[in-house]
Amino acid sequence: MDFLHNPYPSQRNTVLAKNGMVATSQPLAAEAGLQILRKGGNAIDAAIATAAALTVLEPTSNGIGGDAFALVWTKGKLHGLNASGPAPSSISIDAVKELGHNEMPKLGLIPVTVPGAPSAWAELSNKFGKLPLIEVLEPAIQYAEEGYPVSPTLGKYWKSAYNAYKKNCTTEEFQGWFDTFAPEGRAPEIGEVWKSPGHAETLRQIGLTGGETFYRGDIADKIAEFSQAHGGFLQKEDLANYQPEWVDPIKVNYRGYDVWEIPPNGQGIAALMALNMLKDDVFHERDSLETYHKQIEAMKLAFVDTKKYVSDPKTMTYSSEALLSEKFAKQRRAVIGDMALTPEPGTPPKGGTVYLATADGEGNMVSFIQSNYMGFGSGVVIPGTGIGLQNRGHDFSLDPEHENALAPGKKTFHTIIPGFLTKGSEPVGPFGVMGGYMQPQGHMQVVMNTVDFHLNPQAALDAPRWQWMEGKKVLVEHHFPLHLAQALARKGHEIQITLDGGAFGRGQIIWRDPKTGVLCGGTESRTDGHVAAF
Secondary structure, X not given: OOOOEOOOOOOOOOEEEOOEEEEEOOHHHHHHHHHHHHOOOOXXXXXXXXXXXXXXXXXXXXXXXOEEEEEEEEOOEEEEEEEXXXXXXXXXXXXXXXXXXXXXXXXXXXXXXXXXXXXXXXXXXXXXXXXXXXXXXXXXXXXXXXXXXXXXXXXXXXXXXXXXXXXHOOOHHHHHHHHXXXXXXXXXXXXXXXXXXXXXXHHHHHHHHOOHHHHHOHHHHHHHHHHHHOOOOOOHHHHHOOOOEEEOOEEEEEOOEEEEEOOOOEOHHHHHHHHHHHOOOOOOOOOOHXXXXXXXXXXXXXXXXXXXXOOOOOOOOOOHHHHOOHHHHHHHXXXXXXXXXXXXXXXXXXXXXXXXXXXXXXXXXXXXXXXXXXXXXXXXXEOOXXXXXXXXXXXXXXXXXXXXXXXXXXXXXXXXXXXXXXXXXXXXXXXXXXXXXXXXXXXXXXXXXXXXXXXXXXXXXXXXXXXXXXXXXXXXXXXXXXXXXXXXXXXXXXXXXXXOHHHHOEEEEEEEOOOOOOEEEEEOOOOXXXXXXX
C-alpha cells in the first residue's frame, strides 16, 4: 500500500482490515455500523446505520431534522446523492424583513429548511442496500430507547450548547429542546446515561415506512402543525413535495488522482478549486514555508469565489465547469505572490456536522455526511419526537442581488461535503473533514498530505492544521511548528495560535489497496473518533 508513511506522533495507529470498516467521530456509532456489516449488510447499510446512530450518539452535531450528502462507490461507479432540503415555499425576503430581521436569524423556526437526512437513508437503502431499513436502524433505535453514557467531547459541546440556549432560547417554541436534551434541567454530564424514547419511536416509524411518515404521514403532520402554531414557514406541502437528488459528482485531477466532491449547492467545489490552482506546483516538504503559504493563498481565493458564486445550481450565474476550468485556475494562480493578500473574487469564464466513511469486503465504499448546522441547529425540537430541526436557512442572504439570496423553494449554499479519491478506474476511498467552513480547507490538506507527502490515513489526519478565517487572518493549532508560524507572519499572514482542536475539523479516512483489497483507516484524534473493523 502506497500510503503507510507516518512522520507524526499519533495518538493511535492506522487500522488495517480486510472484511469491512467504519470510521466516524463516535465509537458506539462506528460499532453500530460494524454490527450491520457483520449481519450481512453492505457498506451502504453500514453507512445508514452509523448515520442514524449518530443522531442519537452525537446530537450536538446532527439530527433527524438535518441534511445529508453521500458519495457511493459501487460496481465500478461513483454515485452522488444530494439530500439537502430547500427553503419553504411560503418564505420570502420581504416576509422575513416584515418580521423585523435585516439578516436571516440563527435560531428559531425562520431559518428552518426541509430536512433531507431521513430521505437520504431511505433512498440509499432502496437503491443500494441489502438489509431492510428497519433492521439497519435498529442499533440507533436501541441506543435512543435504552440510553448510553455521554462521551467526553460530546459532553463538552452539549454543555456549551445548553448554556447558549438557556440564554438565547427563552420562548415557547424552544421548550421541546430543553425537554429532550436537558431533561434534568441541565446538560447531561460526561459518563451520565441519556436516552430519548421519542427519538427511538421516530426512527422506528422511519424504518417501518421507508421514510414516508416523515414526509407524507403522521410525523410530517406533527412538524407542520408545530411550525404553523409558532409562526414558522415550513408547511406539510414542503415536506410532501421533497425528494433527494442523484447528482453527478464533480472532480479535478491532482497529480494523477481524481478528487471528487458533490457539486453545488455544496462548498466542496472550493477544495477542488484550490487544488486546481496548486496542481502544477511541486511541494517537496509538508512542513515548509512555501507549502503552507501557497496552500493558504489558494484556499482563500477559492473561498471568496465560492462564497460569491455558489448557491442552488438552478440560480448560479457560473457553472461548476466554469469555476473548475483550467483558464480560471490559471487566472487565480497568477494572483498568488510572495506575500499574503486580502482576497477578492475573480471572474470565471462564461460557461455542526458528522462525517463517516464505510467500506465492505465486496468493494463498496461510502463517504457520508449529515448535519443540523451550528451544533444542535435551530434550537427547535418537535415535542415528543426527538426531531431537532436544522437552521440551514441562516446562510441565505436577504440581499436580492446576492447569488445566495433567499427565495421560496431554493436550496442555500451548503457547508457539509463528503469527499472521495480515485486513481484511474480504481477507488482509493472516502474521506471527509467535518466542521463548517473548515471542511474544504481540511479536504485540501488531507488530499495533499496523502498525494504529495504520502502520509497514511492516521498521519494525514493527525498532522497540524491551519484554517483561513477572513482577510489575512489564519488560525493554527497549538502544535503547529512555531518557526513556520513566525515565518508566515513575516509574509503578512495574521497568525493566531488556538488551543481548541475542535476548530480544525474532525476527519475520517478509509483507503483500499487495489491489489489486495486491504482497508487502511484513520480517525480523528481531535474528538472521540473510532475505526471499527473486522
